[in-house]
Amino acid sequence: MAVVSREEFYEISPADFFYRNRDIAGFSNPARALYSAVRELVENSLDAGELARRPPDIYVRLSCDGEKGEEGSSVYTLRVEDNGSGVPARHIPQAFGQVFYGSKYRLRQARGTFGLGGTMAILYGQITTNSPVHVISSADGKRIHEYTLMIDIKNNRPIVLKHKVYSNHNGWRGTIIETKLEGEYSRAMPKILEYFRQTAVVAPYANLTFVDPKGRLYRFERATEAMPKPPVETKPHPYGIDVETMKRMIAVTQCRDMVSFLREHFHKIGRTIALRFLLEEAKIPPKRKPKRLSNEEIVKLVKAMKRFTGFRAPSADCLSPLGVELFRAGIVKELKPEFVSVKQRPPSVYSGYPFIVEVAIAYGGEIPRTGDIILYRFANRIPLLYDEASDVAWKVVHQLVNWKYYKVDPSKDPVAVFVHVCSTKIPYRSVGKEFIADVPEIEREILNGVRDVARDLSLYLSRKIAVERERQRLDVFEKYLPKIARFSAELAGRNPPDVKPLLKSVVKYGLEEEEGGLTS
DSSP: OOOOOOOOOOOOOHHHHHHHOGGGGTOSSHHHHHHHHHHHHHHHHHHHHHHTTSOOEEEEEEEEEEEEOSTTOEEEEEEEEEOSOOOOGGGHHHHHHSTTOSSOOSSSOOSOSSSOHHHHHHHHHHHHHOOOEEEEEESSSSEEEEEEEEEETTTTEEEEEEEEEEEOTTOOOEEEEEEEEEEOHHHHHHHHHHHHHHHHHHOTTOEEEEEOTTOOEEEEOOSOSOOOOOOOOOOOOGGGOOHHHHHHHHHHOOOSSHHHHHHHHSTTOOHHHHHHIIIIIIOOOTTOOGGGOOHHHHHHHHHHHHHOOOSOOOOSTTOOOOOHHHHHHHHHHHHOOSEEEEEEOOOEEETTEEEEEEEEEEESTTOOOOSSOEEEEEETTEEEOSOGGGSHHHHIIIIIOOGGGGTOOTTTSOEEEEEEEEESSOOBSSTTOOOBOOOHHHHHHHHHHHHHHHHHHHHHHHHHHHHHHHHHHHHHHHHHHHHHHHHHHHHHTSOOOOOHHHHHHHHHHHHHHHHHHHHO
């Protein structure tokens, strides 16, 4: 008699899932994991500094403990200190010891998208070294809370091993995180240093200090204390809604009719538009109670929202772009280019989510000649360093733009293009947040932005070529005009005239004309 096998079903927690699948969050190998841990904790610190409206001061120290891990890796202690808003004591255990617990689950522009990164770095450290994380934080400037935590991976809960409270005599606010993890710094070093350099470009108002395992100190000084305006939370737009979100809204609403429900819970819906939508498109009585809608009616309501063309486009007032001046300051500080042009595109929208694209181009200075256009990609002020060829910006810069049209030879000219996309929802194609999906609306804005700055560079290069030609022409005058004057005087039987004043005036006038156009 054949034995029938039975499949066993069981549930795992989010922490357990990422314990088994840490590669999808960017912790696929010791080198990548070390880079990801530094990046995630630094981004949390930058967000905290901006939330507190103080120019961030971030100190990162990576030290080798001398222990050997698996596959040639070593055990490192990663310490990150900031002067940000701090974490309220009651939230510290969950914020650092529970996957999918944080402040990022709102419709607001933020560096983090999944509320996973910092906790994932701690989880990876626990998995590889079985060591707890130490968290020191003060949110009120009165007391300092120190926690020693581990994560209950099976149940996705924090385990508090130790909790101390100190008096805060200096009024310090901020957070210090120290965790142990396996890594391979020799392979991760280029990416970590490049991450700090690009972060200094896109956050020129931050002081970044990094001490590596060999004791080398890297300091990225702020260029300005001006900061971009903080992002604000916004309501969902009807075009970006789905059935599950609609059901959740209805479950918590206090509204007693559909008109007030639409006005209260959705972005850019007034009374007139709400009545028109309900009567003409959704065919739902305006005085109907939202909680009385059946499942079928909720589905019809969502479909009607997708079809209705009368909704106003979402506003980009909730977004916090870097701004032309800050973007320029960061590029000039780090690359010292000969020429830079920065443009901010008008706000646009995809799938009901507003977004703004900022594009810059730089030429010369400390930009290396690599034989191709150097592309710097940013999303909500996060440098994107991996999977460049999968990004929509790479497609635009390397496939859609004909650089010869703009007098740029990618194989010879030192040119760098910078693309920054900010939105309440960045369409990443992976949990690791390394590249942006090929969304047509975003592609179009990036392409138009690159063309704008490329035209400015083309004009600059044309004037530069004209200046060089004028210099060559004037060199000829300087070389032969005195000789012509001397020979002419000898033939006429006169004393040779002094042509230096005339020559100086011609040279000065010619160069001023061309260089004036070059710098205008």
